[in-house]
Amino acid sequence: MFNVDMDQALAGSMRDFRELHGTNLMTRVTPFFEWQTQRRECGLWPYSRATQEAPLSVCTAADDRGHAFTGLNFATQDYLGLSSDAEIKAVAKAVIDEYGVHSAGSSALVGNTKYSLRLEETIARFLQLDHVVLYPTGWAAGYGVIKGLVRPADHVVMDGLSHACLQEGAYSATANVHLHGHLNLSSVRRHLKRIRAKDTTNGILVVTESLFSMDSDTPDLKVLQDLCREYDATLLVDVAHDLGALGPGGRGMIGEQGLLGKLDIVMGSFSKTFGSNGGFVACNAAHVKQYLKYYGSSATFSNAMSPVQAATVTKAFEIIQSDRGRELRTRLLDRILALRDALAAEGLEAMGNPSPIVPVRVGEEALARLVSRTLPQFGVIANLVEYPAVAKGDARLRMQMMPSHDRADMRIVAARLRQAIEDARLEYLDHGAAVIPSRPVAHAVVDDEPRVYAHSG
DSSP: OOOOOHHHHHSOOGGGGSSOOSSOTTGGGHHHHHHHHHHHHTTOOOOSOEESSOOOSEEEEEOTTOOEEEEEEOOOOOTTOGGGOHHHHHHHHHHHHHHOSOOOSBTTTTOOOHHHHHHHHHHHHHHTOSEEEEESSHHHHHHHHHHHHOOTTSEEEEETTOBHHHHHHHHHHOSOEEEEOTTOHHHHHHHHHHHHHHOSSSOEEEEEESSOTTTOOOOOHHHHHHHHHHTTOEEEEEOTTTTTTSSGGGOHHHHHTTOTTTSSEEEEESSSSSSSOOEEEEESOHHHHHHHHHHOHHHHTSBOOOHHHHHHHHHHHHHHTSHHHHHHHHHHHHHHHHHHHHHHHTTOOBOSSSSSEEEEEEESHHHHHHHHHHGGGGTEEOEEEOTTSSOTTOEEEEEEOOTTSOHHHHHHHHHHHHHHHHHHHHHHHHHGGGOOOOOOOOEEEETTEEEEOOOBO
């Protein structure tokens, strides 16, 4: 019989179980399962949920024990709602009839299709960068471009909040990973200056996102590119969360900042705005494209995007550049601003800048878990983000927007969030003093200060 302990379920974090000890590779993961089970039995495990129908603005989902609930959906990464778009689905059906559902090979062999080649051309024109490499997922693109280009003696200078695929790629490629303070350009310069003072023979890759998915904020990309020129470094920009959904013509922050065709390397994902899976790397260098095709292992040794994926993403680019795409972005921004205003009216903090990601700060992890448990009762589907994906004590709900959200629902969901937080706070007071602190955690150096090393999702 499992003894349910609410205080245990409210304590600790995923970080506690990253380092494993013991000779048996299978049994030493048991403590994580026990902690997870405590949270699950207390209704505090919000992960691995499954939609029971198309993930529209209202849908039904089930937790990982099969308990279903219906609510306003703010947990889906489908920023223009294209995954259920009629034109997208028509293209998918036609290509399945023509090609089947599988690429049946790596892009280095015969996994390319006329649709994948057409998608490469489409992305090149859209970004004004001549050469594009496709990857089976956005994660594979972020990991693969770093692992493909960076060698052990090289250096990676990256924002401490960069996505997990970028951090994993960096740490797998070199031990010389330098995390700088979030959006801190002075920190970037100090790192570059220090590296070049000691090492004038090896490469430096500077890595950032154009829209950070946890804080909804953006770096000054021109200054970063200029710093790279000054210190003989290369800039990689991940545009996963803004390309297609924001900026002039849907060209995201690089379009907003007037940098189309001017950045060293751009990588992105199709899983946020383009209604599919897959990713890409784009640049103006044919030699870089060819090298990544054969030395970027996550593309070389994986099956290529399926023809149906490539065709539907190409159709998504077509819609994004059309009048309807502009209307969808206008409607999306209207809903984003309406939600942020409604949250402010309820006394809640929406972090960052207006984007399809609206992070609502809650604070302590234990409190945030109680809030997340309460949301289904209020008819709200939203994702909890807690340490180590974000800083300790800075847990939040990451609300993800679609143009199909009803404007009136913004006031409704804001009021429900406020009530959920108030109700959870009362319960939190009963348990807060008894919550066991997390075990000691590993640290990394960020801008010469010890900071908790966190992967953002």
